Amino acid sequence: MAGSTPASLSADAPATPQVVVRPRKARSISPARETWRRFRRHTLAVTGAIVLLILVSGVLLGPYVWPVAINDIDFTAKLQGPSLAHPLGTDDLGQDLLARMMYGGKISLAVGFAAMLVALTVGVLVGSIAGMASGWVDAALMWLTDLFLALPTLPLLLLVMYLFRDSVKKVLGVEGGAFVLIVVVIGGLRWMPVARLVRAQFLSLREKEFVEAARALGASKVRQVVQHILPNALGPVIVVGTIDVAAAIIFESTLSFLGLGFPSDVPTWGSMLRDAKDYLDIAAHWALFPGGAIFLTVLAINFVGDGLRDAFDPRRVL
Numbered sequence: 001m002a003g004s005t006p007a008s009l010s011a012d013a014p015a016t017p018q019v020v021v022r023p024r025k026a027r028s029i030s031p032a033r034e035t036w037r038r039f040r041r042h043t044l045a046v047t048g049a050i051v052l053l054i055l056v057s058g059v060l061l062g063p064y065v066w067p068v069a070i071n072d073i074d075f076t077a078k079l080q081g082p083s084l085a086h087p088l089g090t091d092d093l094g095q096d097l098l099a100r101m102m103y104g105g106k107i108s109l110a111v112g113f114a115a116m117l118v119a120l121t122v123g124v125l126v127g128s129i130a131g132m133a134s135g136w137v138d139a140a141l142m143w144l145t146d147l148f149l150a151l152p153t154l155p156l157l158l159l160v161m162y163l164f165r166d167s168v169k170k171v172l173g174v175e176g177g178a179f180v181l182i183v184v185v186i187g188g189l190r191w192m193p194v195a196r197l198v199r200a201q202f203l204s205l206r207e208k209e210f211v212e213a214a215r216a217l218g219a220s221k222v223r224q225v226v227q228h229i230l231p232n233a234l235g236p237v238i239v240v241g242t243i244d245v246a247a248a249i250i251f252e253s254t255l256s257f258l259g260l261g262f263p264s265d266v267p268t269w270g271s272m273l274r275d276a277k278d279y280l281d282i283a284a285h286w287a288l289f290p291g292g293a294i295f296l297t298v299l300a301i302n303f304v305g306d307g308l309r310d311a312f313d314p315r316r317v318l
Contacts, residue, residue: 038311045307048300059105068099079283089285100267115248118187123194131202161260178262201233235312242305246298
């Protein structure tokens with residue numbers, strides 16, 4: 001029959017292989033990895049993190065590389081500029097500024113991070129209770145938060161330091177008492193924005209489907225907070241925490257500059273600025289280095305905070 005294929009030909013023809021195309025499985029990216037990827041694309045944040053890492057490494061490891069005592073007095077070398085013997089110069093007593101800068105950096109950074117932890121702890125606790133309790137408990141805690149927000153921070157900080165510094169130093173020692181008092185006072189006056197932010201996050205998250213599902217399965221309020229709500233509210237809290245570190249460093253420098261911080265023989269960046277103010281015309285380097293360290297540290301922390309804010313917000317395009 002015309003147009004038909006012979007049986008022998010069709011039997012000998014090789015069978016066409018069946019190609020099975022399987023859809024490629026989309027690779028899932030964890031939220032933490034996605035946040036890290038977004039943070040790495042933020043140039044200023046990465047730069048700030050590198051600068052902050054260098055500063056922290058310098059104040060922690062520097063004394064092992066430059067083992068000079070911070071209180072070694074040498075009147076023959078006073079008010080010298082940077083040199084090989086004293087890379088950052090000396091002060092009016094001939095003390096090495098590099099050694100004092102590294103020691104003061106440890107104190108300033110420790111105060112900043114410790115005060116941030118105090119502020120975050122109090123703020124998260126108050127905000128969590130207010131966000132979950134509602135009713136009169138929420139109203140009372142927010143009234144207390146508004147009351148603290150209305151207080152003038154710096155005058156109150158100066159007043160508390162003046163009234164309690166001597167009694168605390170008698171109990172905890174001169175340097176330890178000053179550190180604890182400064183950290184508690186600064187952290188105790190910086191928790192209010194954290195509390196408001198956490199409360200807002202809790203009010204939004206507690207109505208989400210995953211929280212309602214946990215509630216329907218019989219999860220207690222504590223379990224809802226610890227396992228479901230708080231982990232999803234930590235992103236903005238971390239961002240605020242970086243800002244609190246910068247603010248605490250500035251507050252500590254202000255207290256030391258005014259003579260209400262650490263003892264005069266304990267160098268901090270703020271106290272070094274205070275001591276250098278009368279020698280700006282003949283030894284500008286004395287104020288330049290601690291002032292520059294405060295500026296770089298606060299700027300780097302703010303850059304890191306901006307990067308974390310953008311990384312935790314998926315609506316922002318990086």
